[in-house]
Amino acid sequence: MKQQLRKAETHNALVSASSRAFRKQGYSGVGVDAIAKAAGATSGAFYAHLGSKDGAFHAALELGLNEVLETVPDYQKRHGKDWPEAFAHYYLGATHRKDLACGCAMTAMSPDVVRAPEETRALYDQKMSEIANLISHGLSGASDQERITKAWAFLSILIGALTTARAMSDEKLAEKVTKAAIPAALGAIS
Numbered sequence: 053m054k055q056q057l058r059k060a061e062t063h064n065a066l067v068s069a070s071s072r073a074f075r076k077q078g079y080s081g082v083g084v085d086a087i088a089k090a091a092g093a094t095s096g097a098f099y100a101h102l103g104s105k106d107g108a109f110h111a112a113l114e115l116g117l118n119e120v121l122e123t124v125p126d127y128q129k130r131h132g133k134d135w136p137e138a139f140a141h142y143y144l145g146a147t148h149r150k151d152l153a154c155g156c157a158m159t160a161m162s163p164d165v166v167r168a169p170e171e172t173r174a175l176y177d178q179k180m181s182e183i184a185n186l187i188s189h190g191l192s193g194a195s196d197q198e199r200i201t202k203a204w205a206f207l208s209i210l211i212g213a214l215t216t217a218r219a220m221s222d223e224k225l226a227e228k229v230t231k232a233a234i235p236a237a238l239g240a241i242s
Contacts, residue, residue: 063101065091070102071112075160076153079109079167110172113165116157117179124186133190136206140237143210144230149217158183158207159214183207191241205240209233 069091073082084105088098102108124139131138142148148155158180165176187203188196213233217226 062091062093062097066093066098066101066108067111067115070108071115071157072153074109074112074164075116075155075157078160079105079164084108106169106172109161109164109168110175113157113161113168113172114175114179116161117176117183120156120158120183121179121186124183128186128190135190136187136241137234137238140206140210140234144213144217144233146227149214149226149230152218156211156214159211159218162211163215180207187241202241206237209237209240213237 066087069087073087073090076082084098085095087108088095091098093101098108102111127135127139127142143156152160162176165173168176184200184203184207187206188199191199191202193199193202210233213229213236217229220226220229
């Protein structure tokens with residue numbers, strides 16, 4: 053029993069370290085040894101648990117997108133009909149924008165998903181569709197398709213604005229980007 057618990061703890065530590073590393077440094081910016089070290093594990097343990105760097109990326113992406121799947125309903129519950137505005141302000145806020153390692157996987161990891169194996173791309177499609185469906189609940193619209201379209205627009209504006217703002221070296225310019233995006237994102241779902 054203790055060995056199973058220890059194995060699970062090692063696995064979770066490796067997935068968490070992978071998630072932080074890929075979000076902060078991107079796929080090509082970090083190696084297996086650095087991830088293993090950050091998790092307090094060996095490279096051998098890394099391969100035993102995750103199989104490969106691609107396997108680690110897959111697990112880290114799943115973890116990150118599951119975090120969004122937990123966060124959206126939490127915002128919907130805590131903020132009622134005003135949840136999109138609260139979420140947009142959080143998502144594009146300076147604290148979230150500057151925290152690359154713990155920031156949103158949708159923004160941080162999407163560029164690397166483009167070059168990921170088909171299995172990881174399929175996971176991304178599935179999880180992002182689930183996120184869009186969650187967002188669509190409670191939006192106005194004559195049909196499910198109209199509400200889903202609005203949800204995709206909302207997500208795309210937030211992800212694009214956060215990506216752009218994070219890439220800026222000028223903090224004032226980054227603030228302008230995020231301030232311009234919030235009403236655009238909210239307008240997309242009204």
